[in-house]
Amino acid sequence: MSGGCYRPPDMAGPKHPSTRITFLGGLGEIGRNCAAIEVGGRILVLDVGLMFPGPEMPGVDLVLPQLSWLRERADLIDGVILTHGHEDHTGGLAYLLRELGDALPPRKGRSGHGRLPVYGSELTLAMASGRLEEAQVIDRAEMTPVGDGERRRVGPIECTFVPVTHSVPHGFAVAMHTPAGTVLHSGDFKLDPTPVDGRLTDMATLKALGDDGIALFLSDSTNADEPGATPSEMTVGDSMATLFREYAGKRIIAACFSSHLHRVQQIATAALDAGRTIAFLGRSMGRNVDLGRRMGILHLPADRVVDIEEVHRVDPGDLCIICTGSQGEPLSALALMAAHESRFVEVGPDDVVIISAHAIPGNEANVNRVINAFFRAGAEVVHPGVAPVHVSGHGCRDELRTVMEAVRPNALVPVHGEFRHLVSHARLGSEVGIRSAQVCEDGDAVVLTPGGVTVERAAAPSGYLFVHGMVGDVGEGVLRDRRALAEEGVVVVFVTVDAHTGEIVTGPEIVTRGWVYAPEAEDVLVEAEEAVRKSIGEAAAEGAVDYETLRRHARLALRDVIRERTRRRPIVIPVVLEV
Numbered sequence: 001m002s003g004g005c006y007r008p009p010d011m012a013g014p015k016h017p018s019t020r021i022t023f024l025g026g027l028g029e030i031g032r033n034c035a036a037i038e039v040g041g042r043i044l045v046l047d048v049g050l051m052f053p054g055p056e057m058p059g060v061d062l063v064l065p066q067l068s069w070l071r072e073r074a075d076l077i078d079g080v081i082l083t084h085g086h087e088d089h090t091g092g093l094a095y096l097l098r099e100l101g102d103a104l105p106p107r108k109g110r111s112g113h114g115r116l117p118v119y120g121s122e123l124t125l126a127m128a129s130g131r132l133e134e135a136q137v138i139d140r141a142e143m144t145p146v147g148d149g150e151r152r153r154v155g156p157i158e159c160t161f162v163p164v165t166h167s168v169p170h171g172f173a174v175a176m177h178t179p180a181g182t183v184l185h186s187g188d189f190k191l192d193p194t195p196v197d198g199r200l201t202d203m204a205t206l207k208a209l210g211d212d213g214i215a216l217f218l219s220d221s222t223n224a225d226e227p228g229a230t231p232s233e234m235t236v237g238d239s240m241a242t243l244f245r246e247y248a249g250k251r252i253i254a255a256c257f258s259s260h261l262h263r264v265q266q267i268a269t270a271a272l273d274a275g276r277t278i279a280f281l282g283r284s285m286g287r288n289v290d291l292g293r294r295m296g297i298l299h300l301p302a303d304r305v306v307d308i309e310e311v312h313r314v315d316p317g318d319l320c321i322i323c324t325g326s327q328g329e330p331l332s333a334l335a336l337m338a339a340h341e342s343r344f345v346e347v348g349p350d351d352v353v354i355i356s357a358h359a360i361p362g363n364e365a366n367v368n369r370v371i372n373a374f375f376r377a378g379a380e381v382v383h384p385g386v387a388p389v390h391v392s393g394h395g396c397r398d399e400l401r402t403v404m405e406a407v408r409p410n411a412l413v414p415v416h417g418e419f420r421h422l423v424s425h426a427r428l429g430s431e432v433g434i435r436s437a438q439v440c441e442d443g444d445a446v447v448l449t450p451g452g453v454t455v456e457r458a459a460a461p462s463g464y465l466f467v468h469g470m471v472g473d474v475g476e477g478v479l480r481d482r483r484a485l486a487e488e489g490v491v492v493v494f495v496t497v498d499a500h501t502g503e504i505v506t507g508p509e510i511v512t513r514g515w516v517y518a519p520e521a522e523d524v525l526v527e528a529e530e531a532v533r534k535s536i537g538e539a540a541a542e543g544a545v546d547y548e549t550l551r552r553h554a555r556l557a558l559r560d561v562i563r564e565r566t567r568r569r570p571i572v573i574p575v576v577l578e579v
């Protein structure tokens with residue numbers, strides 16, 4: 001082991017076994033789920049997700065957990081478990097593998113650089129592999145599929161993988177049997193009584209785990225505010241059948257998440273039953289449909305599926321196009337159609353567009369733009385606001401209660417939610433009689449001993465890691481600048497001074513971008529130039545001729561005039577040249 005690395009506190013002796021869980025993301029936001037489970041000085045990582053940026057993060061591509069915390073402990077990490085294939089659980093893995101780089105110690109008896117064992121269902125691992133291949137880090141991962149109900153040792157921890165229903169097939173809850181007690185993580189789940197593939201959430205195993213004793217339950221809080229239970233995915237199939245009858249003779253274009261293979265199947269089944277031919281559109285749709293067919297999850301007769309390039313051969317009234325873009329993402333298949341920029345589909349009055357997904361918070365504006373554009377083209381649009389064409393993949397309060405009553409944990413820490421969801425879920429936990437229901441946030445750690453659970457606040461960095469293009473972290477300062485640029489614009493003052501005397505040679509000259517454009521601004525600029533000239537003159541008179549001092553004088557003088565006269569705070573940049 002290399003020097004200078006983090007060493008875990010000495011709390012792992014056999015007399016006082018303890019398990020420490022550090023939350024690196026997902027507690028306080030929906031996205032970038034990631035937790036580190038430490039037992040006996042070794043670490044198991046549970047999910048490495050990403051979050052899509054909000055409008056307050058201009059130019060940011062992705063948001064990740066603070067992976068530096070894991071990098072500092074690279075030689076302690078025994079593996080990663082992916083609970084299911086969604087990007088808020090798997091999308092950060094490529095970045096983690098790159099971050100760990102050569103710090104991954106070679107596995108025993110193997111040569112070359114180390115590979116990090118990654119565990120999950122076969123489908124989950126196949127979905128996650130796409131991103132690892134794109135990022136060319138697939139050779140740093142040792143993909144290790146696990147089956148439903150399987151019990152397997154991952155590093156120092158014996159784990160049980162429990163099937164759960166969700167909006168992507170083959171997800172798991174994970175029970176981690178540690179010397180300090182069993183920790184159960186729910187994964188993302190709902191209790192669908194009639195799942196499309198018949199693979200139910202395994203309540204019998206959850207109950208049996210409860211009988212053996214669950215010390216700590218980490219449970220999905222997404223719908224902790226919602227009363228009742230989430231309807232079965234099957235209900236969407238019924239709605240689809242109705243819509244396909246209602247809109248017989250029209251071309252139907254249906255958008256959904258490509259990873260939601262059961263939704264894809266139900267749309268396809270409704271289309272096939274209505275005698276239609278199916279085409280798929282969108283890069284990830286193509287990839288996931290191929291995967292689903294190969295793995296026997298999607299069932300489509302080959303003679304009823306046509307390549308998108310060939311759809312002109314099919315009568316539009318006999319066609320159903322299943323595509324990506326349910327979130328209105330600007331470059332998605334659906335958004336390109338809405339903008340009349342699709343190479344394959346021109347939408348008009350003979351079309352019906354079904355959006356089979358809810359807009360994730362932050363995407364509402366994009367979805368609205370797409371809906372408006374389709375109506376403008378004369379098409380009919382069906383979305384969850386007007387017909388039951390979507391159900392959530394997350395359980396509501398009744399389901400959360402049912403699971404808590406089955407596993408009867410000593411302690412509950414709600415995960416996977418905004419702060420309000422975590423609070424609702426913790427209150428529900430107290431209602432059902434859980435002794436300790438604690439709200440934790442990103443960066444907090446929970447220490448489990450045979451005596452119970454304690455929370456350490458802010459034990460790890462919790463800030464967002466912003467990814468922009470190939471650059472790892474653009475930082476909060478950059479984002480502050482971007483927001484200021486977007487809202488206030490920029491004002492630059494150029495001035496050339498004599499390097500010996502500090503006297504102004506040329507300027508000051510002011511250039512603005514994205515700032516007020518009005519005749520009155522002319523006066524402000526003249527006044528600002530005068531203020532800069534005066535301020536530099538005063539500094540020079542006092543003998544200050546160094547570049548930094550003059551620059552500061554120029555900036556403050558300019559800023560003060562602009563604030564005073566316009567009540568605005570544009571970015572102010574002084575450019576002082578010495579000759």
Ligand SMILES: [Zn+2]
Pocket residue numbers: 084086166167188
């Ligand atoms: Zn999920």
Ligand SMILES: [Zn+2]
Pocket residue numbers: 033086088089188416
């Ligand atoms: Zn999730």
